[in-house]
């Protein structure tokens with residue numbers, strides 16, 4: 001299989017969470033070409049679960065890839081840039097899928113003793129596919145639940161050949177944050193007869209900046225980012241509505257609860273001070289990614305002996321991943337895989353180094369084989 005071509009074809013058709021129809025059909029087509037009695041292919045919503053029977057199984061080893069793209073307008077200028085205007089694989093899930101397909105092909109050609117299962121999971125960027133997938137597995141197909149589960153995420157800031165992870169907390173708890181403000185709009189020339197939601201939203205945005213700096217223990221850590229702000233309709237009408245869209249990141253579930261309480265209290269004070277209604281929607285919430293100690297240590301010690309691989313003990317990051325639902329439920333491990341790019345995750349010019357595809361499936365296969 002030409003994984004570079006596959007990655008590029010997937011790159012051209014990014015789709016957001018639970019809309020991955022073309023992606024699912026593309027993946028089914030590629031997997032269909034691996035025709036083997038060992039494969040069981042199951043559709044789950046817009047994702048797929050593929051089981052490969054081992055030769056004398058004692059356990060099931062799992063691999064998970066995410067499959068969704070982001071609502072970002074691509075600016076790479078690459079010949080295989082997104083054909084879906086306004087959407088892009090800007091988080092590397094195209095690379096993740098190509099690696100998973102490469103691994104699957106190896107598992108089919110050279111079966112392990114153990115069974116293997118690969119999850120092509122939708123909606124990692126939102127609203128979250130891992131939690132409903134787990135619920136479905138537990139209720140409908142417990143036989144497809146692995147005994148241990150692995151996943152990677154590309155790391156553009158690390159050189160190709162680097163694998164980086166740590167025992168315990170790797171990624172943060174996350175909560176999306178959508179705040180809607182509603183007041184009395186009106187003519188731009190009569191502000192005294194209105195309640196301006198552009199001004200109220202601006203005040204709230206500034207007050208939100210104090211949550212991390214003034215309310216979170218300095219020895220702990222958190223992030224509150226508002227990535228999008230919108231208000232009003234035209235230049236000479238005072239805005240009746242405004243909206244802030246953001247995300248909260250914390251290192252513990254308790255810190256998440258206390259940040260949310262503070263956000264709610266600031267919103268109430270805006271309601272009172274600006275005589276308006278403010279509503280909060282927390283959207284998707286992800287559990288922290290907590291790597292199982294034993295898996296993390298065994299992975300790092302295995303990787304450090306593999307030629308051309310640099311195994312690095314990484315720090316925790318404020319990124320989020322719904323893989324955290326898996327780490328909460330099963331012994332599981334996520335690691336960063338260097339993909340050296342001048343632009344980071346979620347950037348319109350992200351261009352991961354495709355050399356990663358030339359060795360990662362084999363590296364994973366060899367790792368699985370000795371487990």
Ligand SMILES: CC(=O)N[C@@H](CCC[C@H](N)C(=O)O)C(=O)O
Nearest residue numbers: 125126174175176247319320321
């Ligand atoms: C690896 C990565 O970049 N993950 C995303 C997950 C997004 C979760 C959710 N939509 C949110 O914004 O809270 C990230 O932004 O860290």
